[in-house]
Amino acid sequence: MTERRLIVMRHAKAEPFAADDQDRRLSERGVLDAAAAGRHLAATQLVPDHAVVSPAVRTRMTWDEVCRASGSSASVSFDDAIYHGDTEAALETLQSVPGQARTVILVGHNPTASYLCHLLDxxxxxxxxxxxxxxxxxxxxxxxxDVEVPWLELGAETGRLVGFHVGHG
Known part of the structure; x- marks a missing residue:
């Protein structure tokens, strides 16, 4: 078994409008889908022990549902770089994850989440x-x-894609 796992997640379905984009909340479907994703993580023994989450309301709500449904007691950091930054900023944030973390989840936004996956693969x-x-x-x-390098060395082509799932409530 690999030493480390990284889960890259795009936030669940959000309401289309808010006065400020960061304030967009999850839709009813989004809440159900995020919980389904959390149940999937629990069922596949991928419960995160560390989470890196965008500070936007929809990503925080997604993480809350995933956390509850998976039974995770992960330490969590909310990082503006996941909301405002590009793929490189997201990668730098992951490189600063505590070395003892074994299953890390990043809850972010597209296109950065998708680009990050393609970069790591x-x-x-x-x-x-x-x-x-x-x-x-x-x-x-x-x-x-699966990630065989320390978090500090995470970079292009340092991850092996072993699973892909879309949560549906």
């Missing part, structure tokens, strides 16, 4: 997961990577 992963990822990265999508 070493191309030798699960065929079905790769096919799923190539089909798009919808809301509530989870891409799971």
């Amino acid at each position: 070493d191309g030798a992963g699960d065929v079905d997961a790769t096919s799923g990822l190539m089909g798009g990265f919808p809301t509530s999508a989870l891409a799971v990577f």
Whole structure:
């Protein structure tokens, strides 16, 4: 078994409008889908012990549902770089994850989440997961990577895609 797992998740379905984009809340479907994603993580023994979450309301709500449904007691950091930054900023944030973290989840936004997955993928992963990822990265999508390098060394092609799942409540 790999030493580390990284789960890259796009937030669940959000309401289309808010006065400020960061204030958009999850829709009813989004709440159900995020909980379904959390149940999937629990069922596949991928319960995060550390979470990196965008500070936007919809990502916080997504993490709350995933956390509750998976039974996670993860330490969590809310990082503006996941909301405002690009793929490089997200990667730098992941490189600063505590070294003892074993199953890390990043809950963010597209297109950054999708681009990050493609950057990390070493191309030798699960065929079905790769096919799923190539089909798009919808809301509530989870891409799971085996990571053999320390978090500090995370970079291009350092993850092996081993799972892809879209939460549906």
